[in-house]
Amino acid sequence: MRRGTDRISQMDDSVLTQILSHRTTKEAAQSQALSKRWQNVWVSVPVLDFDFADYWSEDMLDIQDHTIFIYSRFECHDNFVRIIDDALASRQGHQVDRFRLVWKYQVKNFDYLDHPVRRWILLIVEKRPRVLSIYVQPSVCDVNVPDQAFICTSLEELKLHVDNRYPEVLRPAAVNLPNLRILNLGYYAIEADTMNKLLLGCPNLAELELFACALYFSEISCGNLKSLVIFGCFHSAEIRVSIPSLQYLRVSITSYQPVGFVLENMTSLVKACAFFLTAEYMDKEFSKSESKIMNGLSGVTNLDIVLHGNDAKDMLKHALENFPSFVNLKALHFESFGFVLSDCIRQLDRLVRHSPLLEDLTFYRSEDESDENELLAELTAVVTDHGNCRLAESTQGHTYGSLKELDDLLNEGIRCAEKNQTQEIPSEEDVEEGEAEWDDEEEEAGWEEEEGDESATDSEEEEEEDEDEDDFGDV
Numbered sequence: 001m002r003r004g005t006d007r008i009s010q011m012d013d014s015v016l017t018q019i020l021s022h023r024t025t026k027e028a029a030q031s032q033a034l035s036k037r038w039q040n041v042w043v044s045v046p047v048l049d050f051d052f053a054d055y056w057s058e059d060m061l062d063i064q065d066h067t068i069f070i071y072s073r074f075e076c077h078d079n080f081v082r083i084i085d086d087a088l089a090s091r092q093g094h095q096v097d098r099f100r101l102v103w104k105y106q107v108k109n110f111d112y113l114d115h116p117v118r119r120w121i122l123l124i125v126e127k128r129p130r131v132l133s134i135y136v137q138p139s140v141c142d143v144n145v146p147d148q149a150f151i152c153t154s155l156e157e158l159k160l161h162v163d164n165r166y167p168e169v170l171r172p173a174a175v176n177l178p179n180l181r182i183l184n185l186g187y188y189a190i191e192a193d194t195m196n197k198l199l200l201g202c203p204n205l206a207e208l209e210l211f212a213c214a215l216y217f218s219e220i221s222c223g224n225l226k227s228l229v230i231f232g233c234f235h236s237a238e239i240r241v242s243i244p245s246l247q248y249l250r251v252s253i254t255s256y257q258p259v260g261f262v263l264e265n266m267t268s269l270v271k272a273c274a275f276f277l278t279a280e281y282m283d284k285e286f287s288k289s290e291s292k293i294m295n296g297l298s299g300v301t302n303l304d305i306v307l308h309g310n311d312a313k314d315m316l317k318h319a320l321e322n323f324p325s326f327v328n329l330k331a332l333h334f335e336s337f338g339f340v341l342s343d344c345i346r347q348l349d350r351l352v353r354h355s356p357l358l359e360d361l362t363f364y365r366s367e368d369e370s371d372e373n374e375l376l377a378e379l380t381a382v383v384t385d386h387g388n389c390r391l392a393e394s395t396q397g398h399t400y401g402s403l404k405e406l407d408d409l410l411n412e413g414i415r416c417a418e419k420n421q422t423q424e425i426p427s428e429e430d431v432e433e434g435e436a437e438w439d440d441e442e443e444e445a446g447w448e449e450e451e452g453d454e455s456a457t458d459s460e461e462e463e464e465e466d467e468d469e470d471d472f473g474d475v
Contacts, residue, residue, distance in 0.1 A: 046097035098131040128154035161186030175201025192217035263296020278309030
């Protein structure tokens with residue numbers, strides 16, 4: 001090819017669209033400045049990914065004047081809203097295949113039913129996307145996800161993490177998601193009727209994840225589910241999980257949670273990850289829930305155990321008091337965060353002795369051990385009596401790579417639990433009454449505003465008459 005030939009210009013628009021789809025949305029949008037052709041290419045890109053962090057300048061943190069800083073933050077939020085509005089407006093007649101939004105630390109005050117996020121979701125579902133992912137963390141006004149998100153039949157993956165000031169009770173009018181395979185919900189309050197409606201309305205659901213939710217149901221039963229994650233959730237009643245098709249389970253057991261899970265009919269379960277989490281400033285409530293979890297996991301072939309906090313080893317001790325042998329276990333992975341792993345040697349020894357088919361024992365330490373050689377010697381002694389077991393140290397955690405990451409997730413769960421322990425879940429009648437009161441207040445406010453306007457007009461007319469009289473007097 002001759003030197004100086006523009007190879008990109010010779011590509012079809014469909015190829016250029018594919019290239020931009022693999023760039024960030026911010027970078028793809030900047031291509032419009034190249035030429036009119038690139039403008040047409042940009043509006044046909046089917047992937048939109050907006051993260052407020054990409055549009056937030058760290059230079060703003062250096063602003064000393066508080067008033068200017070607040071104004072700059074508001075302006076930054078306004079620009080972010082305008083960018084997304086323009087991107088969606090330019091896609092009239094074009095399909096959006098994937099839409100992802102991450103908007104943390106929202107400071108602007110928006111109307112509850114006319115919030116930009118709600119408006120964007122309504123626009124997106126009309127374009128029949130395959131993937132819709134929303135993570136918003138408003139600090140001033142709450143976000144209401146429209147019911148249309150739960151009847152968008154084209155969706156294959158739906159993620160809704162709406163971290164409102166108070167947990168939103170998830171009550172979609174209907175659920176019709178026949179193609180949905182992945183459902184990820186965060187920070188919601190979920191009742192039994194809603195959970196049943198979700199499982200029935202998603203007949204092909206394969207993966208379900210609930211994060212920092214308030215769970216007001218006592219059972220999860222589903223025929224097709226392959227993967228289930230329940231992390232950092234609050235629930236006041238024991239939850240029975242009965243899913244014969246389930247192959248992967250990740251669940252957290254927290255010291256401040258008095259009840260746990262009962263696992264039944266897990267005949268297909270192959271891999272599981274159990275988190276034992278404790279927080280220093282939360283009450284410790286050890287119960288039989290830990291041992292019930294381990295009983296339910298006794299048939300897996302791969303098991304990850306993650307311990308966080310000094311009291312996590314005591315939780316594991318309770319969990320191993322009355323449990324059967326892990327008759328199928330071949331790979332055991334052990335992680336410790338916030339304490340030294342050598343404190344759990346007895347628990348590890350018991351796990352190994354009750355796993356006759358164990359082949360691999362791997363471990364990960366988030367903090368330096370006081371004596372690494374002593375730890376390795378103790379672990380070697382644990383596996384010595386198990387002729388087929390290999391010992392290896394992992395360079396990073398299987399699920400979370402750092403103590404900070406796990407701390408952040410634990411704090412989210414604790415925050416969710418504290419919010420839900422202090423707030424009663426409203427009934428549908430309460431919601432309807434609240435909406436009626438809201439409408440009455442709006443009407444009253446509107447009437448008062450009109451009355452105020454009339455009073456202001458009368459005052460202005462009186463002032464004008466006085467001015468006329470003064471002028472007449474001067475004459």
